Amino acid sequence: MSYDTTPSILSQDDPMNKKDDTATHPCQVRTDTPGDRTKNSDIRQMVMVLHGPEVFDSGNAEWLSRVLAPKKIVVAGVMARAAAEESGLPCEFMSVPPSVAIRMLEAPSFLANEGKTPESGRIFGEIVASRVGGEGLIQVECARREVICWNRKPDAAVHKISGLTGYPVVERMAPALMPDEGYRTIRGCLPGEAVFVNGVVIGTATGREVVIRSEGEKIIPLSGLQVKDHGLEKLERAGPVDVSRAWCKSGRLRSKGPLAGPRHAIVGKVIFVDHCGHHLYRMIGNGNICGMVTVGDDTTAVCGHIGAHLGIPILGIVDGDSDNIVPERYAKGSILAVAQGISDDELGREVAGIVPEGEASWEECTARIIAHIGDRAVIRKPPEP
Numbered sequence: 001m002s003y004d005t006t007p008s009i010l011s012q013d014d015p016m017n018k019k020d021d022t023a024t025h026p027c028q029v030r031t032d033t034p035g036d037r038t039k040n041s042d043i044r045q046m047v048m049v050l051h052g053p054e055v056f057d058s059g060n061a062e063w064l065s066r067v068l069a070p071k072k073i074v075v076a077g078v079m080a081r082a083a084a085e086e087s088g089l090p091c092e093f094m095s096v097p098p099s100v101a102i103r104m105l106e107a108p109s110f111l112a113n114e115g116k117t118p119e120s121g122r123i124f125g126e127i128v129a130s131r132v133g134g135e136g137l138i139q140v141e142c143a144r145r146e147v148i149c150w151n152r153k154p155d156a157a158v159h160k161i162s163g164l165t166g167y168p169v170v171e172r173m174a175p176a177l178m179p180d181e182g183y184r185t186i187r188g189c190l191p192g193e194a195v196f197v198n199g200v201v202i203g204t205a206t207g208r209e210v211v212i213r214s215e216g217e218k219i220i221p222l223s224g225l226q227v228k229d230h231g232l233e234k235l236e237r238a239g240p241v242d243v244s245r246a247w248c249k250s251g252r253l254r255s256k257g258p259l260a261g262p263r264h265a266i267v268g269k270v271i272f273v274d275h276c277g278h279h280l281y282r283m284i285g286n287g288n289i290c291g292m293v294t295v296g297d298d299t300t301a302v303c304g305h306i307g308a309h310l311g312i313p314i315l316g317i318v319d320g321d322s323d324n325i326v327p328e329r330y331a332k333g334s335i336l337a338v339a340q341g342i343s344d345d346e347l348g349r350e351v352a353g354i355v356p357e358g359e360a361s362w363e364e365c366t367a368r369i370i371a372h373i374g375d376r377a378v379i380r381k382p383p384e385p
Contacts, residue, residue, distance in 0.1 A: 042157070043068050043069070043070060043110075043157050043161060043164075044069050044070065044071060045071050045107065046070050046071055046107060046108045046110055046157065047070060047071055047074055047105050047107045047108070047109040047110075048064065048065070048070040048072075048073050048074070048110060048112050049073075049074045049075075049076065049101055049105075049109050049111050049112065050073060050074070050075050050076070050084070050091070050112050050113070051075075051077055051080060051111065051112075051113045051124070052079070052080050052114065052115075053077075053079045053082065053083035053253075053254045053255075053256070054114040054115070054116065054143075054255070055080075055112060055113060055114040055142060056080065056083035056084055056086070056087045056089075057083055057254070057255070057256040058114055058142070060114055060142045061073075061084070061087060061089060061112070062087060062089060064112055064142075064165070067165060068161060068164055068165070070110075071107060072090075073089060073090065073091045074091070074092050074093075074094055074101055074105070074109075075091045075092070075093050075094070076094055076095070076097060077095075078095070078253075078280065078281060078302075078306070079253045079254045079326070081093050081281060082254070082258060082305070082309050083254065083256070085309065086258065093281075095281060095282065097128075097131075098111055098128050099127075099131035099132050100131075102128070102132050102137070103132060103133075103134075109138075110137075110138035110139070110140060110157075110161065111125065111128060111137060111138065111139045111140065112139075112140040112142070113125065113141055113142065113143075114141070114142040114143050115141065115143040115144075115188075116143070116190075116251055116252075117143060117188070118141075118143045118144040119188060120143070120188040120251075121141040121143035121144050122141065122148070122172075123188045124188075125137065125139040125141060125150060125174075126150065126174045127174075129150030129151055129172075129174035130174045130175060130176055135152055136149065136150050136151035136152030137149075137150040137151065137174075138150075138152075138161070140161060140165065140167065145166075145167050145168075146167050146168060146169075146170045147161050147162045147165065147168070147170070148170050148172055149169060149170070149171045149172070150172055150173070150174045151173055151174055153171070154169050154171070180244055181242070182213050182214050182215070182242065182243065182244055183211070183212070183213045183243065183244055184211070184212050184213070184243040184244055184246070185209055185211050186205075186209065186210040186212075186248050186249065186250055187208070187209050188208065188250075189205035189207065189208055189251070190205065190208075190250075190251065191206055191207060192204055193250045193251045193252070194250060194251070194252075194298075194323040194324075194325050195225060195248075195249075196247070196248060196249050196250065197212070197219065197235055197243060197248050198235065198238070198241060198247050198248075199247065199279075199299075200231050200234050200235045200238075200298075201228055201231045201298050201325065202219060202221075202225070202227065202228055202231040202232050202235060203221065203225045203227040203232075204225070204228070205224055205225060205226075205250050206224050206225065206226050207224040208224075209223070209224050210223070210224040210225045210250065211223045211224060211225075212243050212248075213243060214240070214242055214243045216240065217236050217239070217240045217241075218232075218236060219232055219235060219236065219241060219243060228323075230321070234275055234296070234345070238275075252324070252325055252326065253302065253325050253326050254305065254326050254327070255327070256327065257327040257329050257385060258305050258306070258308040258309040258329050259309060259385065260308055260309075260311075260329075260384070260385035261308070261331075262311045263311045263331070263332065263333070264289060264290065264310055264311040264312045265288050265289065265290040265312075265362075266290060266361065266362060266363075267290055267360065267361050267362070268287070268289055268290035268291075268359055268360075268362075269287050269288060269289050269290065269358070269359060269360075270289075270290060270291050270292070270293060270355055270356055270360055270362065270365050271283050271289060271291075271293070272293050272294075272295075272351075272352055272355045273292055273293070273294045273295070273299055273303055274294075274295040274296070274348055274352070275296045275298075280302065280303055281306075284310070288359070290312070290359075290360070290361070290362040291312060291314065291315065291333070291362040291366070292307060292312060292313075292314040293314070293315045293316075293317070293351060293352075293355050293365075293369065294314050294315070294317065295316075295317045295344055295345065295347075295348030295351075296318065296319075296345075296348075297318045297319055297320065297321055297322040297323070297344070298322065298323055298325055300314065300316030300317070300318050300322075301322055301325060301326050301328050302325070302326060303316070304328060304329065304330040304331075304334060304382065305326045305327070305329055307331045307334070308329045308330055308331045308385050310331075311331055312331055313330065313331040313332065313333035313334040313362060314330060314331070314335075315334070315335045315336075315337065315365075315366050315369060315370075316330075316334070316335070316336045316337065316382070317337050317339065317344045317348045317351060317377070318336055318337070318339065318344050319338070319344045320338050329382075329383055329384060329385045330383065332384055333362060333363075333366075334381070334382050335379060335380075335381065336379070336380050336381075337369075337370070337373055337377035337378070337379055338377055338378045338379075338380065339376065339377050340375070340376055340377055341376060342376050347373065347376060347377065350372070351369055351373070354372055355369075
């Protein structure tokens, strides 16, 4: 996964920064000074902040938890949460960027990550370090097998982490980054990877960097991007986007398939998800969800992946132009409706009006929707875990 070069601003512009997008979240907002967070040399009193699914799927999260024995583990990110839940590790979940999570924590902390490549792991750490400020950042980067001290000198805690993991200590500097209004550079891309803006795929990378800018309600690609027109149209319909502050990245959201969970509910609430799969855990909440109606190939793939893990089936309305951002797996009872002679967006807008608001039977709900769609889609059964 590649990373952008603009600092995260905790505001409505960042789709992951919603107050009710957090679960198992007793973490207190810190009242100490930045320096206080680095004084404790006992790593057993530190919080390990984990980002992304790779560190769980590789087994390194479990290994780090065992050898370092941190006070607790905090997980940032949607797919990281799914991978963490599957791992069985005791974790707390904060659906905010890692830099925000670190600033919110009262206890001293360190970041653990596993980039898709050693270079992307370094880029990610540099960006987080540029956002946390204060006394810098300790990053345990499994892809590089390094303990990186960003904007700080190694202390006893750093040397203890190094000794227990066998990773050498490296010192690096991360300059403070300011948003370049209206512009965005996404670094560490691999050619052919999907490029996201606010959860919507707008194209594929053609080089190591993608540069885009916003102009009114339009997103203008400047370099490094093979445009997906349908994606740009979806993004523009959602309203003006300032790309200097938007959530941007590239690459697969997860490489490993989900583990199948038991069926969540046969009767319950049906939620409608239209091109905002990155909000899924917030939308599910603690409710009695029996199914999801989803619109868009990539949204359907993400919701299907997480739904398979949670035991929640979906009815996905798609065009058939998936960008392969996750291994596609679906809970038992899922259905795909591949639109014919009409776009998934148009069909989705129709279907939205017949999704029940109260509790319903999933089987009855899907039968009603399929009957409404008629011959405007090919109905097929998707792959299960």
